[in-house]
Amino acid sequence: MLTKKCGLMLLAAVLVVGIQAIATADYITGVTATASSEEIGVINFDRVAANLVSDNGFNVNGPGTVDMNPDGDWNTMGDGVMWQSADRASIPGYNVIAEQWLEFDLGATYSLASMKVWNYNGDPGTSYTHRGVKDMIVKVSADRANWTSLGTTTLTESPHSDTVDFGQTISLAGANNVRYVLFDIETAINSDSDYVVGLSKVRFAAVPEPATWLLLLVGGMALVAHQGLGRHGRK
Numbered sequence: 001m002l003t004k005k006c007g008l009m010l011l012a013a014v015l016v017v018g019i020q021a022i023a024t025a026d027y028i029t030g031v032t033a034t035a036s037s038e039e040i041g042v043i044n045f046d047r048v049a050a051n052l053v054s055d056n057g058f059n060v061n062g063p064g065t066v067d068m069n070p071d072g073d074w075n076t077m078g079d080g081v082m083w084q085s086a087d088r089a090s091i092p093g094y095n096v097i098a099e100q101w102l103e104f105d106l107g108a109t110y111s112l113a114s115m116k117v118w119n120y121n122g123d124p125g126t127s128y129t130h131r132g133v134k135d136m137i138v139k140v141s142a143d144r145a146n147w148t149s150l151g152t153t154t155l156t157e158s159p160h161s162d163t164v165d166f167g168q169t170i171s172l173a174g175a176n177n178v179r180y181v182l183f184d185i186e187t188a189i190n191s192d193s194d195y196v197v198g199l200s201k202v203r204f205a206a207v208p209e210p211a212t213w214l215l216l217l218v219g220g221m222a223l224v225a226h227q228g229l230g231r232h233g234r235k
Helices: 004-023 049-053 212-233
Strands: 032-035 101-119 133-141 147-154 168-188 199-205
Touching: 032 049, 049 101, 049 199, 147 168
Parallel strands: none
Antiparallel strands: 032 101, 101 168, 101 199, 133 147, 133 168
């Protein structure tokens, strides 16, 4: 029969597993993204909003790392890595950073825990290093008609490297019954030197649902209690 010490060890192990399960909660899958404008088409530019929620160019040199080529393979379309607002007068939204926005459809309603945002990660050998978002207002909605502002979030410039995870984790605690998330962009990292803005990747994490480890926790506590009673009842 297990001793009380073994029971306590089992309880501790279950607690560790439970804490790890919360800390490493999976990101929401099936998210779609749309934007006020996109840079696409001319000489194989492929910087569309869908890139933000795709795995194109993601985890290239380890978890959380992002390729520095915003268009992916220059010779093909559909494998772009980042989103960038339009850089041509023929596209609505051209040259007005404060009119850019991004909307994410989570596919179902969630209580959100956090989001992780990777800023625009242009190669330092190019002119793309200043196109990241600086300030944006984050809003959430259940129906796309009624929006609640969560305030302004300020992002930092990416390190312009494909070997480090530079994503910023931003708490969304209290954002309940959410299906849609809106980024209302206000400024870029360096708005004076360019008229476009962009991001690399965005991921959302929901508040974990009660899981099997909670049942194991209760079982472990019951085991410890049982062992304690057994030892008091026998010599």
